[in-house]
């Protein structure tokens with residue numbers, strides 16, 4: 001069951017990131033400007049984030065199997081549509097539906113993990129799920145580059161979409177909502193009741209703690225991988241483009257390698273989950289401070305330390321989901337997961353735009369010849385988010401520790417009420 005759910009998540013991450021290496025091909029095929037190309041990713045991510053809370057509510061109501069089925073069908077048809085699109089509007093609509101299908105995946109997989117595994121195993125399996133999922137983005141890089149050049153746009157994307165029917169068959173055959181029930185439905189709810197459920201999830205200090213953990217831990221890795229890592233390393237730290245590429249790939253290696261370690265630590269010491277999150281944040285702050293304060297260009301070993309520290313932030317963000325799980329009753333778990341997942345998205349958007357804005361401010365005219373000084377100031381935007389996030393984590397961890405006894409948390413049980 002978990003293998004099938006995990007494969008669906010890996011493929012969703014693949015579809016999500018499959019445009020990253022196809023930018024040039026997309027520009028030629030649809031005759032796009034740079035901002036039109038950016039709109040693909042922006043729209044897809046916005047839909048993904050905007051759907052987190054509604055999808056969480058749908059999972060609580062209809063069960064993960066049903067919503068995951070809808071997700072696989074949606075993302076497969078969307079990717080097939082993207083393969084066949086011949087105009088910019090058609091391709092844009094296809095990317096919107098890729099974001100929609102993607103939004104239906106992760107929450108369902110986490111819900112299945114919490115129904116199928118024992119409380120002590122859940123943190124480790126959750127981490128393995130998150131880390132393994134990132135393999136999808138590796139598959140979307142090298143094999144997709146090859147497929148685009150050898151098979152061409154339409155065939156490459158159609159082959160990617162062809163995984164859908166296979167996954168759908170496996171899902172329908174093997175995935176049940178719980179070991180006892182094929183479908184686990186929640187109560188039908190009026191709009192008012194839905195709002196009440198959301199309110200109740202948000203009112204739980206544990207959901208807020210999860211939100212702030214997910215807000216504070218992964219944005220540094222997103223900042224480097226999504227946009228600014230490459231120019232920062234090349235223009236400010238003076239490494240070659242090849243070394244910059246290797247350092248950015250090392251982030252994914254750190255994500256995949258540190259996930260299981262964090263899962264084991266958190267599974268064995270659930271009372272200290274937020275301490276682990278805070279320690280990971282402290283590690284990133286120290287590494288960034290050393291790099292930014294280093295006179296001139298930082299040595300390579302320090303840049304390696306930096307990317308590894310940032311990579312650990314991805315798995316640390318999964319602690320947020322675990323806190324949300326143990327702070328909410330099962331029938332509200334998915335909506336709490338949706339709320340928590342939005343935290344990481346908000347922080348990533350703020351930091352990517354914040355760094356861009358400071359770079360623009362520090363660089364006269366419309367030049368993109370950013371200086372090391374401009375990069376130092378721009379990257380320092382992160383301290384504001386770390387500061388706010390760490391304070392909120394501290395605040396809500398104090399509240400959660402008052403609400404949930406240590407024995408309850410260490411028993412790994414899901415809170416009821």
Ligand SMILES: N[C@@H](Cc1c[nH]cn1)C(=O)NCC(=O)O
Pocket residue numbers: 106129130131133134218255259314315317318341344
């Ligand atoms: N925190 C990420 C997943 C992750 C795990 N390890 C590194 N990254 C997350 O929230 N993912 C949501 C999704 O839909 O992928």
